[in-house]
Amino acid sequence: MGLITFFLLVLFAITSFYLGYFRSNRVRVIEKQRPFSLDKYYGYYLAIWSVVPAVIILFAILIFDGFIVKNYVLSEFYSQGIDQSEISLLFTQIENTRNGIKLFNSEDEIIVNAVNKLNYIEGIFDITSIITVFSVSSLFLLYGYRKINLNFDARLIVEKFILIGFFLCSLIAILVTVGIIFSLLYETVRFFSQVPILDFLFGTNWSPQRAFVRDAADAADIENAFGAVPLFSGTFLIAFIAMCVSIPVGLLTAIYMSEYAKSSVRNTAKPIIEILAGIPTVVYGFFAVITIAPFIRSLGGSIGLDVSSESALAAGLVMGIMIIPFVSSLSDDVISSVPQSLREGSYAMGATKSETIKKVIIPAALPGIIGSFLLAVSRAIGETMIVVMAAGLVANLTANPLEASTTITTQIVVILIGDQEFDSPKTMSAFALGLTLFVMTLILNFIALRVVKKYTEKYE
Amino acid sequence: MNSNSLKISNENLKRRLNAERRFKFYGVIAISLALIFVLILFTNIISKGYSAFYRTLIEIKIEFNDKVQPEMFKQMSDTEINKLDLYSFSKKNIYSNFPDIEKKSDKKKIIKLFSIEFEEEIKTYINKNKNNLGNKINLYISASDDIDQIHKGNYSRDIPEERRRVSNFQLSIYDELVGQNKVKFEFNLPFFSRGDSREAELAGLGGSLIGSFFTMIIVLLLSFPFGLFGAIYLEEFSKRNRFTDFIEININNLAAVPSIVFGLLGLGILLNTFELPRSTALVGGITLSLMTLPTIIIATRASLRSVPPSIREGALAVGASKVQTVMHHVVPLALPGSITGTIIGIARALGETAPLLLIGMVAFIVDVPSSPLDPSTSLPVQAYLWNDSAERAYEEKTSAAIIILLSFLILFNLIAVFIRRKFETKW
Numbered sequence: 001m002g003l004i005t006f007f008l009l010v011l012f013a014i015t016s017f018y019l020g021y022f023r024s025n026r027v028r029v030i031e032k033q034r035p036f037s038l039d040k041y042y043g044y045y046l047a048i049w050s051v052v053p054a055v056i057i058l059f060a061i062l063i064f065d066g067f068i069v070k071n072y073v074l075s076e077f078y079s080q081g082i083d084q085s086e087i088s089l090l091f092t093q094i095e096n097t098r099n100g101i102k103l104f105n106s107e108d109e110i111i112v113n114a115v116n117k118l119n120y121i122e123g124i125f126d127i128t129s130i131i132t133v134f135s136v137s138s139l140f141l142l143y144g145y146r147k148i149n150l151n152f153d154a155r156l157i158v159e160k161f162i163l164i165g166f167f168l169c170s171l172i173a174i175l176v177t178v179g180i181i182f183s184l185l186y187e188t189v190r191f192f193s194q195v196p197i198l199d200f201l202f203g204t205n206w207s208p209q210r211a212f213v214r215d216a217a218d219a220a221d222i223e224n225a226f227g228a229v230p231l232f233s234g235t236f237l238i239a240f241i242a243m244c245v246s247i248p249v250g251l252l253t254a255i256y257m258s259e260y261a262k263s264s265v266r267n268t269a270k271p272i273i274e275i276l277a278g279i280p281t282v283v284y285g286f287f288a289v290i291t292i293a294p295f296i297r298s299l300g301g302s303i304g305l306d307v308s309s310e311s312a313l314a315a316g317l318v319m320g321i322m323i324i325p326f327v328s329s330l331s332d333d334v335i336s337s338v339p340q341s342l343r344e345g346s347y348a349m350g351a352t353k354s355e356t357i358k359k360v361i362i363p364a365a366l367p368g369i370i371g372s373f374l375l376a377v378s379r380a381i382g383e384t385m386i387v388v389m390a391a392g393l394v395a396n397l398t399a400n401p402l403e404a405s406t407t408i409t410t411q412i413v414v415i416l417i418g419d420q421e422f423d424s425p426k427t428m429s430a431f432a433l434g435l436t437l438f439v440m441t442l443i444l445n446f447i448a449l450r451v452v453k454k455y456t457e458k459y460e
Numbered sequence: 461m462n463s464n465s466l467k468i469s470n471e472n473l474k475r476r477l478n479a480e481r482r483f484k485f486y487g488v489i490a491i492s493l494a495l496i497f498v499l500i501l502f503t504n505i506i507s508k509g510y511s512a513f514y515r516t517l518i519e520i521k522i523e524f525n526d527k528v529q530p531e532m533f534k535q536m537s538d539t540e541i542n543k544l545d546l547y548s549f550s551k552k553n554i555y556s557n558f559p560d561i562e563k564k565s566d567k568k569k570i571i572k573l574f575s576i577e578f579e580e581e582i583k584t585y586i587n588k589n590k591n592n593l594g595n596k597i598n599l600y601i602s603a604s605d606d607i608d609q610i611h612k613g614n615y616s617r618d619i620p621e622e623r624r625r626v627s628n629f630q631l632s633i634y635d636e637l638v639g640q641n642k643v644k645f646e647f648n649l650p651f652f653s654r655g656d657s658r659e660a661e662l663a664g665l666g667g668s669l670i671g672s673f674f675t676m677i678i679v680l681l682l683s684f685p686f687g688l689f690g691a692i693y694l695e696e697f698s699k700r701n702r703f704t705d706f707i708e709i710n711i712n713n714l715a716a717v718p719s720i721v722f723g724l725l726g727l728g729i730l731l732n733t734f735e736l737p738r739s740t741a742l743v744g745g746i747t748l749s750l751m752t753l754p755t756i757i758i759a760t761r762a763s764l765r766s767v768p769p770s771i772r773e774g775a776l777a778v779g780a781s782k783v784q785t786v787m788h789h790v791v792p793l794a795l796p797g798s799i800t801g802t803i804i805g806i807a808r809a810l811g812e813t814a815p816l817l818l819i820g821m822v823a824f825i826v827d828v829p830s831s832p833l834d835p836s837t838s839l840p841v842q843a844y845l846w847n848d849s850a851e852r853a854y855e856e857k858t859s860a861a862i863i864i865l866l867s868f869l870i871l872f873n874l875i876a877v878f879i880r881r882k883f884e885t886k887w
Contacts, residue, residue: 280811383717
């Protein structure tokens with residue numbers, strides 16, 4: 001059905017294009033004068049008139065037809081006064097039976113009747129919608145066709161249309177942001193109507209399963225189950241470990257690359273290090289579980305430390321490896337953009353290369369370098385797969401990197417993986433965590449981008 | 461200058477030069493560390509995973525009898541044969557390959573040497589050769605995952621029996637089979653076509669490969685045109701004002717939003733508000749394309765910016781309109797850069813796991829999906845799922861899935877580099 005309509009539409013558009021094209025040709029022959037625009041623009045003009053209204057109508061039908069069909073099929077049940085949830089269950093059963101899935105009640109008379117009714121109304125709906133769409137767009141086509149004459153500027157209108165289309169495409173970025181904020185805020189507000197925001201931000205006990213298992217009437221229990229402090233502490237602990245790895249390695253790499261390395265070394269080593277940024281995070285997670293965690297465990301065991309099999313240290317180390325290229329390439333850019341005159345001035349004073357780097361270049365590049373650190377921190381905070389696979393799933397308020405600890409992202413995944421029960425505070429808490437994460441990374445990115453931008457402008 | 465101060469200065473210089481050497485050495489260490497990480501990561505995963513591309517088969521002989529005659533299959537269609545109940549026939553025939561074993565418990569252990577689907581494999585063989593079946597046939601059927609792992613040397617035989625998944629008795633039978641040259645080791649082709657399974661020896665990548673393919677097609681179809689057109693508008697047509705500045709800030713921020721937040725967006729808007737089907741490549745594709753969009757817009761804008769103004773001025777000078785100038789002259793020159801950005805964006809989307817976990821693409825799905833509207837998983841999600849499985853045999857499967865994923869990513873990036881080298885004009 002959808003495919004047929006699509007092909008019909010394409011066919012319709014092509015026909016309209018040639019209609020306009022030949023119309024313009026004829027105008028030229030009859031009037032012995034060239035029309036205002038090139039022939040093809042009249043073609044485009046008609047193609048737009050024939051397709052755009054049709055697509056808009058089709059979308060409207062797509063949105064509303066399911067609703068109308070459902071209401072029609074279920075109308076008799078509504079009048080019988082059957083419960084709302086039972087009706088929606090019934091409708092799923094009807095649909096499944098129609099799609100050939102045998103259910104326990106597929107043979108029931110009600111269901112069979114309803115399936116027939118459903119097929120009937122959908123058939124009618126399909127045919128009428130195709131007829132409506134094509135008659136309406138034919139009308140528009142006719143309107144456009146009659147407008148074509150010698151002095152009609154089709155190009156102007158086609159170009160305006162193209163521009164509007166481009167403009168709408170550029171708006172999607174805003175739409176996505178609005179979508180993110182809306183979907184996060186909606187659930188979060190509902191969550192905070194059940195759990196006080198202060199309990200969420202400052203509570204030290206995170207056990208959403210408990211709110212799920214116990215009776216929801218026990219309000220105090222729900223409040224106590226959603227204290228996110230252990231998640232925040234876990235997130236920052238792991239991010240801190242990651243930064244301990246990536247800052248020294250990344251920064252020293254950047255310094256060596258931009259100040260010491262020959263171009264041949266630079267050209268081979270840099271792409272290889274960038275590979276680290278392109279490896280999917282699930283690979284790092286697997287690497288942490290299978291190699292780093294056992295290694296740390298046996299290392300800890302050999303010096304008499306008890307390391308749990310899922311530890312913040314393993315996750316943090318691997319995350320640090322992942323972040324190295326972010327720090328190194330951003331810092332490299334910043335260091336390279338320090339003007340040559342500063343270096344030469346320092347050399348002229350008799351400073352060695354390392355002294356120049358430590359006392360002139362780094363201080364000059366410091367804001368940019370800090371910006372790159374902030375971006376790396378925001379990466380670390382938002383990283384999901386490594387911590388889901390290697391850091392542990394149970395909330396644990398600890399500063400010991402050898403114990404399991406959990407993060408914001410891990411808990412979002414743990415809560416939302418598989419089937420969720422909607423409207424439960426447990427599910428909504430994931431969105432609250434998501435909003436927290438979004439706001440944190442937004443602030444970090446905003447500051448970092450500002451700092452980096454301001455700094456690069458300074459030397460330009 | 462007296463000799464004393466010269467000495468001090470010399471010592472001072474020596475110290476400073478040492479510091480210089482030390483500092484340079486730190487840099488070398490840092491770079492080598494980073495390179496070593498890359499090396500360890502790759503060797504580790506390849507050495508763990510390559511064995512999954514092979515499988516172990518065991519030769520058995522089957523004797524037909526009065527009840528199950530080779531002639532009777534000739535008239536039957538494939539589906540009829542598949543519906544036959546040959547379980548006890550297959551089992552008895554497997555037992556008869558080991559005539560010395562009579563104890564019932566030992567027979568059970570024998571069966572455990574073979575894949576749980578031995579009946580299906582025998583049927584498949586009969587289906588293939590139904591017109592020239594003799595009374596006695598020899599065929600290879602898959603070994604169970606434990607024997608497979610033993611054969612590949614992934615399981616140590618030295619650990620005590622009670623902690624081993626394979627008993628001493630089974631090991632001796634296996635050794636005997638190896639001695640009789642009845643164990644075959646061949647390339648594991650079904651691994652690429654089968655769907656997921658609870659039995660490690662039967663689990664394959666087919667379903668997730670197709671799922672990833674559908675997802676990426678949707679990402680490409682949605683993010684490339686929208687990204688390209690949006691970027692053209694922002695770079696070529698928009699006037700600089702507060703609103704376009706706002707769009708720009710938005711795009712830059714979206715590029716840095718954690719991927720899991722896009723998963724929440726997909727769950728909240730696509731699944732719960734628009735009620736699109738859960739666990740499907742369609743929803744996964746839409747979610748990932750929203751994530752890829754900023755990457756494509758930023759790359760396209762950069763390559764549009766690098767087209768010199770002289771091109772635009774030339775076109776305008778001979779009477780082209782603004783739209784004609786951009787569409788006929790500027791965009792074709794910027795397209796290689798945009799395509800490169802798109803391929804890199806898609807490569808990132810291909811490796812993305814977290815958002816897909818939230819929109820239900822982690823379900824255990826045996827069937828290979830046939831359309832973007834079927835429930836499916838994707839390659840990285842499959843790796844995650846297998847990593848979660850308790851059985852050791854899944855470890856090599858996980859590594860193998862990751863090897864395939866990484867090879868795709870390397871391929872994508874090579875294509876991107878190729879396009880950039882071949883088509884990009886330097887001004």
